[in-house]
Amino acid sequence: MAVTIRDVAHACGVHVSTVSRTFSAPHMVNAETRTRVLAVAERLGYRPNRAARSLTTGRTDNLGLIVADLSNPFFPPLIKAAQAAARAQDYHLFVADTDEDPAKEQELVHAFSKQVDGIVLCSPRSSNRALEQLVETIPFVLVNRRLRGVTTVVMDVARGARTAMEHLAGLGHRRVALVSGPAGSWTSGEIRKAVADVPGLETVVIGPNAPTEEGGVGVAAQVAAAGVTGVLAYNDLVAIGLIEGLDELGVGVPGDISVIGIDGSITGRLYRPKLTTVAMPTADAGRMAVDLLIKSMSAATVLETHLVVRESTAPPKGLP
Amino acid sequence: MAVTIRDVAHACGVHVSTVSRTFSAPHMVNAETRTRVLAVAERLGYRPNRAARSLTTGRTDNLGLIVADLSNPFFPPLIKAAQAAARAQDYHLFVADTDEDPAKEQELVHAFSKQVDGIVLCSPRSSNRALEQLVETIPFVLVNRRLRGVTTVVMDVARGARTAMEHLAGLGHRRVALVSGPAGSWTSGEIRKAVADVPGLETVVIGPNAPTEEGGVGVAAQVAAAGVTGVLAYNDLVAIGLIEGLDELGVGVPGDISVIGIDGSITGRLYRPKLTTVAMPTADAGRMAVDLLIKSMSAATVLETHLVVRESTAPPKGLP
DNA sequence: CTGAAAGCGCTAACAA
DNA sequence: TTGTTAGCGCTTTCAG
Numbered sequence: 282m283a284v285t286i287r288d289v290a291h292a293c294g295v296h297v298s299t300v301s302r303t304f305s306a307p308h309m310v311n312a313e314t315r316t317r318v319l320a321v322a323e324r325l326g327y328r329p330n331r332a333a334r335s336l337t338t339g340r341t342d343n344l345g346l347i348v349a350d351l352s353n354p355f356f357p358p359l360i361k362a363a364q365a366a367a368r369a370q371d372y373h374l375f376v377a378d379t380d381e382d383p384a385k386e387q388e389l390v391h392a393f394s395k396q397v398d399g400i401v402l403c404s405p406r407s408s409n410r411a412l413e414q415l416v417e418t419i420p421f422v423l424v425n426r427r428l429r430g431v432t433t434v435v436m437d438v439a440r441g442a443r444t445a446m447e448h449l450a451g452l453g454h455r456r457v458a459l460v461s462g463p464a465g466s467w468t469s470g471e472i473r474k475a476v477a478d479v480p481g482l483e484t485v486v487i488g489p490n491a492p493t494e495e496g497g498v499g500v501a502a503q504v505a506a507a508g509v510t511g512v513l514a515y516n517d518l519v520a521i522g523l524i525e526g527l528d529e530l531g532v533g534v535p536g537d538i539s540v541i542g543i544d545g546s547i548t549g550r551l552y553r554p555k556l557t558t559v560a561m562p563t564a565d566a567g568r569m570a571v572d573l574l575i576k577s578m579s580a581a582t583v584l585e586t587h588l589v590v591r592e593s594t595a596p597p598k599g600l601p
Numbered sequence: 602m603a604v605t606i607r608d609v610a611h612a613c614g615v616h617v618s619t620v621s622r623t624f625s626a627p628h629m630v631n632a633e634t635r636t637r638v639l640a641v642a643e644r645l646g647y648r649p650n651r652a653a654r655s656l657t658t659g660r661t662d663n664l665g666l667i668v669a670d671l672s673n674p675f676f677p678p679l680i681k682a683a684q685a686a687a688r689a690q691d692y693h694l695f696v697a698d699t700d701e702d703p704a705k706e707q708e709l710v711h712a713f714s715k716q717v718d719g720i721v722l723c724s725p726r727s728s729n730r731a732l733e734q735l736v737e738t739i740p741f742v743l744v745n746r747r748l749r750g751v752t753t754v755v756m757d758v759a760r761g762a763r764t765a766m767e768h769l770a771g772l773g774h775r776r777v778a779l780v781s782g783p784a785g786s787w788t789s790g791e792i793r794k795a796v797a798d799v800p801g802l803e804t805v806v807i808g809p810n811a812p813t814e815e816g817g818v819g820v821a822a823q824v825a826a827a828g829v830t831g832v833l834a835y836n837d838l839v840a841i842g843l844i845e846g847l848d849e850l851g852v853g854v855p856g857d858i859s860v861i862g863i864d865g866s867i868t869g870r871l872y873r874p875k876l877t878t879v880a881m882p883t884a885d886a887g888r889m890a891v892d893l894l895i896k897s898m899s900a901a902t903v904l905e906t907h908l909v910v911r912e913s914t915a916p917p918k919g920l921p
Numbered sequence: 922c923t924g925a926a927a928g929c930g931c932t933a934a935c936a937a
Numbered sequence: 938t939t940g941t942t943a944g945c946g947c948t949t950t951c952a953g
Binding site: 922923924925926927928929930931932933934935936937 | 938939940941942944947948949950951
């Protein structure tokens with residue numbers, strides 16, 4: 282085994298508790314002693330064993346981050362920011378992926394619970410009931426889900442979605458589709474409510490759908506047959522899949538049908554036609570979630586979204 | 602604090618060690634006792650404290666995964682697969698991001714070292730010398746870097762790159778550019794060596810460059826001025842950035858210049874023109890790295906790559 | 922300011 | 938098969 286606090290103590294001719302204090306309460310130890318201990322620790326390559334520390338303190342200095350699907354381009358920027366925020370405060374971050382499975386969500390929370398000081402759960406698919414149980418067990422921050430009494434970071438996707446629909450209405454579209462997301466998604470529900478009554482716009486809802494490219498491809502025929510000239514998709518990946526699917530059916534975007542995504546992902550930006558999208562501040566969300574968790578502040582933070590008009594939207598065909 | 606092994610022991614009328622054995626060596630305990638203990642543990646919601654366990658066993662059942670940049674689409678599939686492989690064997694995975702900074706690489710390894718049983722380091726940017734120091738401290742698997750005596754998973758990017766260049770030669774290109782990657786990248790060096798002497802092809806090397814979209818945009822002018830009709834870029838992101846940059850200069854892809862990426866990322870597949878690329882089995886690499894680490898097998902695994910011809914390559918202009 | 926001693930939750934010999 | 942005991946590396950009273 283590696284070098285322990287005891288080795289340092291011996292080498293220094295002080296007691297272990299002095300070494301301990303040097304690291305956990307430096308001000309309680311004589312400056313001279315401290316520098317000596319520090320020097321020896323450095324020389325010996327001593328690194329505190331966090332597991333041992335956590336045993337006495339009850340803290341682990343670890344955090345857990347659980348996302349629905351690592352391969353959805355929505356998440357990486359969030360994870361990156363969360364990780365940076367955690368590191369900045371000397372926390373380590375466990376990352377896990379539920380494959381969109383609510384059962385795995387709960388399993389992972391339990392698996393993490395003894396090993397972390399708190400958990401950031403992003404875009405949960407579990408029911409509110411199930412979540413209420415989970416949040417009892419350990420400090421929690423929820424991202425993209427509102428739950429009474431739980432610290433939350435949500436992005437104002439409702440407003441974003443509404444703005445997107447108004448953008449379509451403004452372009453002259455009259456009948457549009459909402460291609461919704463997976464059943465357990467709070468975001469999907471919010472979007473649905475938000476776009477139900479946009480003035481001058483008739484909205485058909487198609488879904489629920491998997492939040493993936495395949496999900497988008499899968500509804501292309503339905504969308505093409507729905508008699509709509511515009512679409513708001515659950516996320517960029519679904520939007521792109523839809524455009525791919527429509528293309529195969531000979532339906533052009535934005536020539537025949539305008540399509541808007543939600544994310545602001547790099548994939549959407551680089552896609553052609555450049556995807557008009559509701560940009561989400563995912564990095565902010567990741568950073569804030571971790572900060573809130575560490576501060577154990579209870580708060581419901583709402584982050585703004587904004588519509589990015591690119592090239593996948595245009596006036597409906599036949600309009601001047 | 603939560604329910605401990607002692608609570609379960611009391612409630613069961615057995616000794617703590619019996620409870621301990623029930624979990625860590627079930628076969629060593631009477632079937633009847635075992636079921637009783639299990640039942641009580643379940644009822645009380647007991648979950649073993651891994652930190653405490655690790656203190657005696659010396660194992661943590663945690664692994665660390667360090668990547669250069671989480672927001673590079675190359676990594677998420679690798680991370681996802683690594684995470685799944687870890688979970689499948691009841692390991693938890695710390696994930697961290699170095700922002701392409703070799704110093705952070707070393708810092709993270711040290712930070713992780715007391716808390717994990719091993720580390721997967723992907724696409725390291727540190728020097729071989731620095732890495733040799735690091736690998737002394739803890740079990741290691743390197744991805745995309747070969748180092749004597751260290752377990753390694755590399756993708757055969759040399760062959761892939763060569764095939765890509767041969768593809769260009771086959772299309773009739775005679776003078777091409779290699780837009781190389783960051784200085785610390787082993788992969789970039791391999792590519793460079795591999796394409797130095799493709800028959801019938803004159804290759805100019807442009808770089809090193811940041812492995813990002815910006816990196817690609819930044820060399821567009823240089824590429825346009827290099828008198829080449831084809832380009833192999835360090836990765837998909839650089840390839841895309843390059844195409845964007847060329848587009849701004851009025852240079853069409855593949856009309857004026859053919860461009861090939863390396864990755865096989867989703868972003869490249871969805872980009873238009875659909876990116877011709879050297880596909881890398883990133884998910885396999887992530888899974889294998891974790892499996893090798895857990896098995897502590899020493900091996901140098903080479904994964905095959907393959908060229909995916911899509912729409913960003915064509916014969917040089919003016920060829921029949 | 923520093924040392925002594927107890928104990929965090931668990932495992933691992935060793936006995937019984 | 939089960940209980941006893943010691944101890945993993947560290948923090949934290951409590952004395953000195």
